[in-house]
Amino acid sequence: MNRLRRGEYQAFTGGDAHFLYLVPSAAVVRLDALSQAVLDSLAEGDRSPLELTDTLSPRWSADDVRGSIDELLGMRAIHSVAAPPPKPIAEKPKRRIPLQTLVLNVTSKCNLSCGYCYEYGEDKIVEASTKPRFMNETVAKQSVDFLFTEAGESPSVNLTFFGGETLLNFKMLQTALAYARERAEALGKVVNASLTTNATLLREGIVDWIVENDVGVTVSIDGAREQQDKFRTFANGMGSYDIIVPNIKMLLARHHRRPVGARVTLTGQNLDVTSIYKHLFHELGFWEVGFAPVTTTWQREYAIEDKGFQQMLGGFQALAKDFLDAALAGRRHGFSNVRDTLEEIHKGMSKAYPCGAGLGLMGVATDGDVALCHRFAGSDEHKLGSVSEGVDRAKQDGYLDRHHIAAKTDCATCWARPLCAGGCYHEAHTRYGSTAEPNLHYCEWIRAWTNTCLEVYGTLAERKPEYLAQFD
Ligand code: SF4
Numbered sequence: 365m366n367r368l369r370r371g372e373y374q375a376f377t378g379g380d381a382h383f384l385y386l387v388p389s390a391a392v393v394r395l396d397a398l399s400q401a402v403l404d405s406l407a408e409g410d411r412s413p414l415e416l417t418d419t420l421s422p423r424w425s426a427d428d429v430r431g432s433i434d435e436l437l438g439m440r441a442i443h444s445v446a447a448p449p450p451k452p453i454a455e456k457p458k459r460r461i462p463l464q465t466l467v468l469n470v471t472s473k474c475n476l477s478c479g480y481c482y483e484y485g486e487d488k489i490v491e492a493s494t495k496p497r498f499m500n501e502t503v504a505k506q507s508v509d510f511l512f513t514e515a516g517e518s519p520s521v522n523l524t525f526f527g528g529e530t531l532l533n534f535k536m537l538q539t540a541l542a543y544a545r546e547r548a549e550a551l552g553k554v555v556n557a558s559l560t561t562n563a564t565l566l567r568e569g570i571v572d573w574i575v576e577n578d579v580g581v582t583v584s585i586d587g588a589r590e591q592q593d594k595f596r597t598f599a600n601g602m603g604s605y606d607i608i609v610p611n612i613k614m615l616l617a618r619h620h621r622r623p624v625g626a627r628v629t630l631t632g633q634n635l636d637v638t639s640i641y642k643h644l645f646h647e648l649g650f651w652e653v654g655f656a657p658v659t660t661t662w663q664r665e666y667a668i669e670d671k672g673f674q675q676m677l678g679g680f681q682a683l684a685k686d687f688l689d690a691a692l693a694g695r696r697h698g699f700s701n702v703r704d705t706l707e708e709i710h711k712g713m714s715k716a717y718p719c720g721a722g723l724g725l726m727g728v729a730t731d732g733d734v735a736l737c738h739r740f741a742g743s744d745e746h747k748l749g750s751v752s753e754g755v756d757r758a759k760q761d762g763y764l765d766r767h768h769i770a771a772k773t774d775c776a777t778c779w780a781r782p783l784c785a786g787g788c789y790h791e792a793h794t795r796y797g798s799t800a801e802p803n804l805h806y807c808e809w810i811r812a813w814t815n816t817c818l819e820v821y822g823t824l825a826e827r828k829p830e831y832l833a834q835f836d
């Protein structure tokens with residue numbers, strides 16, 4: 365037989381056991397001592413099966429070594445040097461992916477003027493003056509019809525309201541959701557509704573509607589008063605913390621039907637992940653807290669630079685450890701970044717595209733134009749159709765061809781690509797001027813963070829496998 369070589373994988377440990385994350389299949393496998401020894405031998409260079417049996421013979425029989433080699437070949441942890449695995453080719457999905465989530469940008473207007481908002485930066489992609497500031501009822505109802513048509517046979521759909529500040533168009537939200545529920549009932553389907561808000565306008569009447577209609581809520585908030593008021597201010601510079609916290613407490617006290625999440629934007633000036641989490645989860649009582657770095661060009665003073673990415677990674681890792689301790693002790697932990705990645709690992713997710721944008725998820729602008737996602741809603745360059753005329757299939761196909769992971773040559777040798785797939789298109793567009801570029805400025809960060817999540821996964825698989833059963 366030919367000489368053997370190590371395949372594409374990331375080795376990691378968890379709970380004292382050794383694991384591989386296999387890139388071609390995105391599967392996690394636990395290694396026994398013999399498989400580990402075979403891979404260790406191959407780390408020194410290519411070997412033939414005979415050389416491997418010789419090297420390992422003092423500890424293992426030739427039959428056992430050959431059995432282990434066969435197993436490793438089968439899972440593509442190793443391969444024959446003469447027959448390397450074929451390179452993945454850019455191939456869009458064979459069948460059309462039904463639309464699952466439609467995000468309605470119900471207004472581009474906001475009552476806050478957050479310093480980092482992509483609506484205001486030079487990275488802004490939509491010229492607001494050319495579009496209505498508010499979505500009207502006709503467009504909202506057409507959007508609902510569009511969602512059901514594009515969802516095909518799916519028994520349930522997700523309708524998400526986004527802004528600007530979503531609640532500035534509350535009346536329209538009520539009409540749109542009532543219409544969606546009516547249509548769903550007629551079609552025998554279910555609509556999951558959710559909204560994102562800055563919480564400034566949450567009043568009792570609005571919360572009543574949220575609770576009665578089972579609407580999921582995500583609040584954009586950056587932490588305690590000092591952290592929140594650094595960027596999330598009104599136009600006159602006044603901070604928003606003191607306005608939103610009583611509203612949030614009222615929401616959390618009354619809305620028990622759906623978990624309420626906090627979504628934090630991290631900037632170069634606000635990177636203390638641990639203290640932000642402590643405030644939002646333990647002190648305010650959010651069900652979960654998710655963090656995302658600000659999207660901006662590197663010239664902006666609030667951009668996160670290399671040192672900042674390191675600090676953010678340290679914070680994420682400390683919180684991931686906290687998460688692991690809580691999971692092992694049977695306590696709930698609200699750090700959603702790690703939980704979401706654990707779910708993707710468990711499900712063996714191997715992404716051809718970084719997210720559902722343009723596939724199972726689309727965004728609608730106030731005038732009914734349909735784009736890749738909410739971040740591109742209203743951008744003519746990223747338009748895929750309209751709610752009245754449907755999806756332009758030629759445009760969608762062209763987009764799928766250009767954005768496939770196999771078309772991103774820089775990612776071809778990266779072990780994290782099944783989970784990253786090049787990263788957010790909006791970030792890429794902001795940094796590099798093109799949605800098709802991979803986000804190479806944060807690769808190191810992504811790989812280190814993914815490895816941390818793999819270690820958490822491995823430890824749970826060893827010590828508390830029942831925790832992972834929730835992702836089955
Ligand atoms: S963007 Fe970077 S981390 Fe992500 S898949 Fe590409 S090379 Fe890997």
Ligand code: SF4
Pocket residue numbers: 718719720721725736737738739787788789790791
């Ligand atoms: S492109 Fe970026 S912002 Fe849009 S859905 Fe994908 S990850 Fe989210």
